[in-house]
Amino acid sequence: MDNTTKIVDRFGREHKYLRISLTERCNLRCFYCMPEEGVKLREKSCFMTSEEVIELAEKFVALGVTKIRLTGGEPLIKKDIGNILSQLSKLPVELGITTNGVLVDKYIDTFKKAGIKSVNVSLDSLKEDRFNAISRRNYFNRIKSNIDLLIENDFNVKVNVVLIKDVNDDEITDFIDWSIIKPIEVRFIEFMPFDGNKWNWDKLVSNKKILETVHSHYGEDYVEKIKDKKNDTTRSYRIKKAKGSFGIISSMTNPFCDTCNRIRLTADGKIRNCLFSNSEVDLLGALRRKQNVEQLILQSIYNKEKQRGGINNFETSDFVLKDDRSMVTIGG
Ligand code: SF4
Numbered sequence: 001m002d003n004t005t006k007i008v009d010r011f012g013r014e015h016k017y018l019r020i021s022l023t024e025r026c027n028l029r030c031f032y033c034m035p036e037e038g039v040k041l042r043e044k045s046c047f048m049t050s051e052e053v054i055e056l057a058e059k060f061v062a063l064g065v066t067k068i069r070l071t072g073g074e075p076l077i078k079k080d081i082g083n084i085l086s087q088l089s090k091l092p093v094e095l096g097i098t099t100n101g102v103l104v105d106k107y108i109d110t111f112k113k114a115g116i117k118s119v120n121v122s123l124d125s126l127k128e129d130r131f132n133a134i135s136r137r138n139y140f141n142r143i144k145s146n147i148d149l150l151i152e153n154d155f156n157v158k159v160n161v162v163l164i165k166d167v168n169d170d171e172i173t174d175f176i177d178w179s180i181i182k183p184i185e186v187r188f189i190e191f192m193p194f195d196g197n198k199w200n201w202d203k204l205v206s207n208k209k210i211l212e213t214v215h216s217h218y219g220e221d222y223v224e225k226i227k228d229k230k231n232d233t234t235r236s237y238r239i240k241k242a243k244g245s246f247g248i249i250s251s252m253t254n255p256f257c258d259t260c261n262r263i264r265l266t267a268d269g270k271i272r273n274c275l276f277s278n279s280e281v282d283l284l285g286a287l288r289r290k291q292n293v294e295q296l297i298l299q300s301i302y303n304k305e306k307q308r309g310g311i312n313n314f315e316t317s318d319f320v321l322k323d324d325r326s327m328v329t330i331g332g
Pocket residue numbers: 251255256257260261262273274275276305306307308309
């Protein structure tokens with residue numbers, strides 16, 4: 001494979017952004033992501049070892065990947081996460097991590113050594129009781145103080161909020177008020193269907209509904225549109241004179257697939273060419289059998305659907321989820 005090879009799909013989209021899920025385990029039990037009892041634990045041999053994570057990452061980078069984000073489950077519960085971060089930091093990539101924030105205080109220096117600048121923290125409520133009810137654990141204050149710790153240490157902090165009707169959609173302006181006084185980017189994520197999360201269209205708080213709420217509360221003149229970058233998944237805004245900003249990730253009502261450059265590698269070493277596509281290819285098995293992994297990567301992405309894994313009936317009554325993965329086993 002010569003070094004000019006790029007990872008391009010049949011619609012001409014070049015893929016340079018790899019999201020690696022390091023584990024299916026998590027120290028939270030958010031009801032829209034993970035079954036209460038957790039996911040069925042499998043043999044250790046089913047999952048990528050740290051060496052295999054690095055080896056596969058190197059192959060993706062050789063094919064043009066320039067950005068890697070680590071996800072999970074919760075990546076910080078992965079035993080040798082420090083070693084993985086330091087190894088990946090040697091690659092010519094922008095390195096980022098998405099975490100639930102519980103263990104962040106233990107890794108501030110590790111993040112700095114690995115050259116991580118951007119940390120995404122999931123926090124679905126600013127109300128302690130409600131957060132503990134959603135996550136089924138009592139880590140609210142620890143996560144809040146860890147977000148402040150990241151800000152104090154000059155990390156770019158994005159706070160991911162999965163909005164669900166009648167669960168936390170009454171906190172939209174509370175989160176935005178927070179972005180007015182703190183240099184954070186709050187990102188409202190439209191609720192998406194994955195195995196076991198009892199999703200339906202009526203529970204979704206749409207991009208349109210969020211903007212209506214914002215404009216009626218702050219007044220349209222006080223809401224500035226921030227220019228989005230080419231591959232951005234977020235449509236970003238700022239309240240005039242705010243320290244931070246907010247954005248909307250609208251995969252369901254206003255998808256952004258035209259400029260998609262994302263590839264997912266699951267903790268068990270499967271490449272997923274789209275968040276919603278369950279046509280996975282087993283790279284880990286091929287790697288262990290010393291087969292041509294690069295060819296499998298190129299073919300998997302070439303076969304990618306134009307939009308949302310080819311699903312276009314989410315809002316209709318005959319939509320049936322044909323995916324056997326819960327969000328925790330994909331990594332978002
Ligand atoms: S739904 Fe699939 S194609 Fe669309 S942006 Fe997400 S990963 Fe890309």
